Amino acid sequence: MSELKIGLVGTGAIGRTHIERINNKLAGAKVIACADVNADFCKKVADQYGIAAYATGEEMIEKAGVDAVIVTTSDAYHEQYVMAAIQAGKYVFCEKPLAPSAEACKRIVEAELAAGKQLVQVGFMRRYDPGYRQLKEAIQTRKYGEPLLLHCAHRNASVTEPWDNASAVENSMVHEIDVLRWLLGEDYATAEVRYGKSTRKAKEGLHDPQIMILTTKSGVRIDVESFVCNGQCYDIRCEVVCEDAILNLPKPATIEVLADTVRGNAVDADWTTRFVEAYNVEFQEWINATKAGRVDGPSAWDGYACQVAAAAASKARETQTIQPVTYDEMPALYKK
Numbered sequence: 090m091s092e093l094k095i096g097l098v099g100t101g102a103i104g105r106t107h108i109e110r111i112n113n114k115l116a117g118a119k120v121i122a123c124a125d126v127n128a129d130f131c132k133k134v135a136d137q138y139g140i141a142a143y144a145t146g147e148e149m150i151e152k153a154g155v156d157a158v159i160v161t162t163s164d165a166y167h168e169q170y171v172m173a174a175i176q177a178g179k180y181v182f183c184e185k186p187l188a189p190s191a192e193a194c195k196r197i198v199e200a201e202l203a204a205g206k207q208l209v210q211v212g213f214m215r216r217y218d219p220g221y222r223q224l225k226e227a228i229q230t231r232k233y234g235e236p237l238l239l240h241c242a243h244r245n246a247s248v249t250e251p252w253d254n255a256s257a258v259e260n261s262m263v264h265e266i267d268v269l270r271w272l273l274g275e276d277y278a279t280a281e282v283r284y285g286k287s288t289r290k291a292k293e294g295l296h297d298p299q300i301m302i303l304t305t306k307s308g309v310r311i312d313v314e315s316f317v318c319n320g321q322c323y324d325i326r327c328e329v330v331c332e333d334a335i336l337n338l339p340k341p342a343t344i345e346v347l348a349d350t351v352r353g354n355a356v357d358a359d360w361t362t363r364f365v366e367a368y369n370v371e372f373q374e375w376i377n378a379t380k381a382g383r384v385d386g387p388s389a390w391d392g393y394a395c396q397v398a399a400a401a402a403s404k405a406r407e408t409q410t411i412q413p414v415t416y417d418e419m420p421a422l423y424k425k
């Protein structure tokens with residue numbers, strides 16, 4: 090295949106950054122069409138990039154002559170367009186989460202099983218971050234012994250999307266739920282969510298920070314802080330306590346500035362800058378694998394497994410109890 094022709098559904102902020110990176114930075118693919126419920130805005134984006142605009146994702150998938158689809162709509166509509174791509178036999182990249190519920194994710198898994206091949210990749214971009222990949226290699230080789238504990242933090246200066254107490258797990262820490270399962274190479278056994286003393290800066294009715302506590306099937310214990318109204322910066326941490334060493338996720342390299350009797354390094358204001366390299370690697374590898382007729386990244390099953398754990402964590406938060414994380418049997422299609 091010469092150049093992968095892509096159709097993108099959902100021309101919101103993340104969708105536009107993906108068009109920009111694919112059409113102006115990466116190799117081997119072009120977004121040639123887009124669709125969005127907001128027809129006027131979709132046309133503006135299409136004109137900006139010189140691509141075709143369609144009224145619906147389904148029409149674009151049917152008529153635009155695309156080889157693959159990217160879904161960047163709001164979460165509630167992911168299932169609709171992922172299903173449309175599967176039914177048309179197209180490879181599809183869906184931004185996280187695959188769908189807001191484990192049941193919807195399972196319907197997508199069943200559609201893939203019926204299609205007889207994997208077509209879906211989910212946008213858990215942290216697996217492509219160089220720092221997380223170094224952690225994965227160090228853990229997988231057991232160079233430092235067994236991983237025992239993980240201490241993580243997911244801190245936002247503020248959140249713009251509609252946000253409630255469930256969002257900390259279902260919108261933010263869903264990244265940790267996926268990347269830590271990938272890092273450790275195993276599924277979760279229990280989930281728990283506890284509240285900290287809330288910041289005065291928390292939105293009305295929101296408990297912020299929250300702590301999610303997970304255990305894995307082998308007994309590794311994980312705590313993840315979610316602090317989404319810290320008002321300062323975007324800060325992602327992952328410390329892995331192993332039998333023979335402590336491993337820490339590298340901080341992004343920025344110059345040290347010594348000025349006005351202060352020494353410091355710039356940090357990220359929000360998530361759109363912290364993981365730019367991860368997004369670029371993620372999409373270049375997706376383009377390459379799709380052209381080769383493969384899905385190498387997070388699968389529809391990974392998307393399902395994530396939502397199973399997120400649902401258990403949400404139930405744990407609502408009931409202030411420890412909840413089991415119970416998965417269906419993984420189909421052979423997803424066994425590597």
Ligand code: ISE
Nearest residue numbers: 243245248260261262264360
């Ligand atoms: C946002 O939706 C994302 O997906 C970011 O990666 C995450 O860090 C942020 O907390 C979410 O709100």
